Amino acid sequence: MEPTETLQPPQAEKSEILKQAKAYITQLLEEKLPKQIVYHSLAHTKAVVKEARKLGEDAGLDAADQEALLLAAWFHDAGYIETYDGHEYRSMELAEQWLSQQGYPAARIALVKDTIRGTHRNEPCETPLQQLLADADMSGMGREDFFANAELLRAEWETTLGKTYSNVEWAESQLDFLHGAKFHTDVATSRYEEQFKANIKEQRDRLKKTEKKKKKKEEEETGTFAEPKRGIETMFRTMYSNHMKLSDMADKKANMMISLNAILLSVIITYLGAKAGTKSGVLSPTIVNNPVLTIPIGLLLATALGSVVSAILCAQPDVTSFKWLKRSPQIATNRRVNLLFFGNFNKLSLDDFQHGMNQLMAQKDALYTNMVTDIYYLGDVLTRKYRLLRISYTIFMVGLILTALSFGIALLYKM
Template structure:
C-alpha cells in the first residue's frame, strides 16, 4: 500500500509552468469561436483529473503525468479542430523536451493524450482517468449549459446546425451510449449522470411536443381543420369557377362572331345564286376569288364548331355499385357533384352525405376529387377554345393571302 506522501497532489514546478504556458497560449491563439473547448474547459478537466487521480491512489509521478496530459490535451485546437489530439501530443512532447523532462515520461503523457480521441482505445489507468476527466461534464449539473456552448461551437466551426429537437435527440443518444471507465469516476459522477439522462429525456419529450404543436398551428390536421385549409379550398373553387366563366365567355364571343360571318357569306352567296348569270360573270372574270371565300367559310365553320364543343355542358360520371358501404370514401366517387350522385337512390345519397359529414377524411376526399374533375373539365374547355381561336387566326391569314393573290391574278 502506498504512503500518504505518494498520493498527495503533485506540486512540481513543471505543473506551474505548464499551467502558465497553456493559459498564455489559449489567451493569445485559441480561436474565439471555440466557446466550449476553451481555457475554462481545460481548467475543469485538470481539476477533475487531479480529483480522480487522488481518488485512485496514483503515485506522485503518475499523478503529475496525468495532470500534465490534462493541461495539454486540447492544446492542438489552436492549429486544427478535428484530430487536435495528435497535434496536442506533438506540442506536449516538444514543450516537455525543451525543459529536459524524461523521455519515457513524455511518451506516457503523449499516450495518455491520445486516448482522448474518439477513435482511440483507453487501456491504461492514466488513459482511462483522463478520458473520464474529459467527459466529466456529462456527470455534472452544468451539462445542459455546456451542451449549448458545444452546439454553438459546432455550428460555427463545423457548419452543423441542429433544431432544438434534433439537438435534444443527439444529446440523449450521446448520454445513452457514453459511460465512465474508472471506479473513481463512477463514484464521483454516476448519480448526476443518471439525473442528466432523465432530464434529457424529459427535455426531448417537451421539445417534440412543442414542435408538434407548432406544426399543427402552421399546417393544421385533418382531424382538426384550420382556417388555412378552408381558405385553400375556397380559393381553388373560386378560381375554377372564374376560369370556367372566362372560357364560356370567350367561346360565346367566337360563336357569335363566326355565326355572323357565316350568315353574311351564305346570304351573299344565296342572293347571287338567284342571279346565276351575275355570279357566273363574277367568277368567270376572276375565278380565283372563290378560293378566299371558300377558305373564309371553312374557317368560320371550323371555328364555330370547336367553340360550340367548348361551351357544350360536360358531365363527368362513373359507374359503381349503388349499394356500397365505402361510397363516401371511394376516391373516384364525388358525392358533391350532381353528375355522380344523380346515379344514386335517395337513400344511398343521404347515407353517403351523412358519412361525409361525420368523417372529415371523407369530406376532404370528396372535395379534392371534386376539384380534380373540375380541373379536367377546364382542361377540355381551354383545349377546344385554343383550337377554335387557332383555326380562326390561321383561316383569316390564309383568306387575306389568297385574296391578295386573287387581286394580283386579276390585274
Template sequence: METIPTLKPAKAEIIKKAKAYISQLFEQQLPSRLVYHSPKHTAVVVKEAKALAEAAGLDNADQEALILAAWFHDAGYVDTYDGHEYRSMEIAEQWLTEHGYPPDRIALVKDIIKATHRDEPRETELQQLLVDADMSNLGREDFFANAELLRTEWETTLGKTYSNTEWAETQLNFLLGTKYYTDAAKERYKEQFKANIKEQRGKLKKTAKKKKKKEEEAEATFAEPKRGIETMFRTMYSNHMKLSDMADKKANMMISLNAVLMSLIITYFGAKLGSKSAALSNVGLLRNPVISIPMGILLITALGSVVTAILCAQPDVTSFKWLKRSPQIATNRRVNLLFFGNFSKLSLDDFQHGMTEIMRQKDALYTNMVTDIYYLGDVLTRKYRLLRLSYTIFMVGLILTALSFGIVLLYKS
C-alpha cells in the same frame, strides 16, 4: 536521512505557468465556433483531474504530470479539429522543453495526452484518469446543456446536422458505449451517469412520439379528421357565402339603378309619342327629336344591364334526375346530400339512409362536403360572370350615350 521537500501540484510553479499559457493561447487563437471545446471545458477537465488524482492517491509527481496533461490535452484545437490530440502533444512538448521540464516527464505528459484520442489504448492509470476526467461531463448534471453545445459545434465546424430524434439516439448510444476506467471515476460519477442515461432514454421516447405525431398529422386521412381540415372547410363555406352575398348586393344595386333609368326614359318616350304636356315641353325635349338617339342608347344599355343583373341574382339550384337510381348515394362523389337541390329528389327513406351512411363513414362526409363546395363555386362562377357582364354593358352604354349626346350638341350648334 535528509528528506526532499515536495510541493503540492496545485501550487507548483510549472502548473501556474501552464494555466496562464493555455488561457492566453485559447483567448488569442481558439476558433470562436468551438463552443463546447472551450476554455471552460479545459478548466473543468483540470478540476476533475485534480479530484480524481486525490481520490486515487497519486503522489505529487504523478499529480503534476496529470494536471499538466489536462491543461494541454485540447491545445491542438487552435490548429486542427480531427486529430487535435497529436497536435496537443507537440504544443506541450515544445512549451515544457522551453521551460526546462525534464525530458522523461515530458514524455509522460505526452503519453497521457495521447490516450484521449479515441483510437489510442488507455493502459496506465494516469491515462485512464485523464480520459475519465475528459468524459466527466457524462456523469454531471450539466450533461444535457453541454450536449447541445457539442451539437452546435459539430454543425458549424464539421457540417453535421441532426434532427432531435437523431441527436437523442446519438447521445444515448454514446452514453451506453462509454465506460469509466478508474474506481475513483466510477465512484464519483456513477449515480449521475445512471440518471443521465435514464433521462436520455426519456428524451428519446418523447422525441420519437413527437416525430410519430408529426408524421401522422402529415399523413392524416379522411378516416382520421383533424382540426385543420375542419377549419379549412369552415373557412371555405364562409368565404363562399360572403362572395355570394356580395354578388347579390351588387346585382340588386344594378337592378335598382337601371330600373330608375328605364322608368325615366320610358316616361320621356311615352310623353313624346302620346302627349305634349307642358312640363316636358318646357324642358325642350319634344322640340328636339334627334335627342332620342342618345336616350335610345341609354335605354338599351339599362335594359341589357338590368337583364344580366336579374339573371345574376336569380336563384340557381343544381340537381340530378338519376339520384333515386344511385345505388351508393352516400359515397357517390357527384351527389351532394347536404344541398336541398339534390336530396329533394329523393324519397324520405333514401335520404335517411344516405345521411346515416354519411354519419358512419367519415370519407363519405368529406366527399359530400367537397362536392357541396364545388357546386357552390360553380354557382359563384356563373353569378360573377353575369355580374361582370352587367357592369360592362352599363359602362360601355354610358360611354356611348355620352358620345352620342355630344354629337347631338355639335349637330344642333
C-alpha cells in the same frame, strides 16, 4: 531506489510544475486559440483538470501519478491552437516541448504524453491514467451543464467543420451519443452515473418535444388536414357565406324581373282586350284604327314574356344530382358524392345515410372532400342562375330599346 526518486519528484516541485502549467496553458489558449473554438476552450480545460483531480483522488493515485494526470489534463486540448482533427497528437508535442524546457524527467514526460494519447478516438485507452483522463474529458455527459455545453459544441462544429444540424437532428445525435457512451473507471461511474441517466432521460424528452414542434410547424406550413386550422375553417365559412349571399341576390333580382314583366304583361293584355266584343272584335279599337302600333306593342309583349320566362327559370329551385351507387361501402370518401346536400342523401336509406355520416365524421379528409364538393355544386347552381338572370335582363333591355325605336318610327309614319 534512485530511479524511483527521479520518477516521483518532491511535493513542492509537483505543486510548482502544475502552477506553471496552468499559467502557460491559460496564456496559450487566451492568445492563440481560434475564436470559433467555443466548446474546447480554456473553460473546458479547467473543468477537465478539476474533474481529473477529483477522480484521481477517488481512485487513490499516488502523488506522482496524480501530477502526471493533471499535467495531461492541462495539455490535452492545447493542440486546438493549430489543428482540429488529430489535435491530441499536437497536444502531446506541445506538452513534451514545454516540460522538457522545464527540465521535467523524460520518463514522466513520456507518461504524460501517453496519457494524452488515450483521449484520441482511434487510440487504445487501457492504462489507469488514460482511462481517468478520458473519463474526466467526458465528464460533461454526467454533469448538469451537459445541455449548455452541447450547444457550444454544436456552434463549434458549425463554424469549424461546416456541420449543420436541425434541432431534431441534433437532439437525435446527442441521444445516440449518450446511449453509446460509457465511463471507463468505477470511480467515474459512481460519481456521474445518476446525473448521466438523468441527462439521457431529459435528452429523450427534449427529442420528443422537438419532433412534436417540427411536426406542428410542418403542418402549419403545408396546411395538412391532420388538424384543421382556423384559416381553413374561416375559408370554408366565408365561401359558404358568399355563395348564400350571391344566391339570395340572384333570387331577389329574378323576383324583381318577374314582378315587373308580369305587370307589363297584365297591362298589355288588358289594353289589347279593352272594349272586346264591339265592332272592332277582340282587339282594342286603338289597335284596329292604328295597325302600325301592333309592332311596338308586339315587341313589348314578346320582350316581357321572354324576360319573365328567363327570370322564372332563374328563381326556380334547382337540385343538382348525379348517378352513384347507393350502397357503396365508401360513400363518404367518394368525391362525386356530397352527403351534406339533401339532393344527394335523400336518395339513401336512413341506415346508409347514417353509415356515410359516421364515415364522414371519422375521417377529416373525407369531411373536407364533401365540403369542397358541396361548394363546387353550389357554384354550379349559381352559374346557371346568373346566366339566366343575365339573359332575362338582356332581353328586357333590348326589348325596351326596340319597342321605343319602333314606336318612334310608328309616330313618324303617322305624322
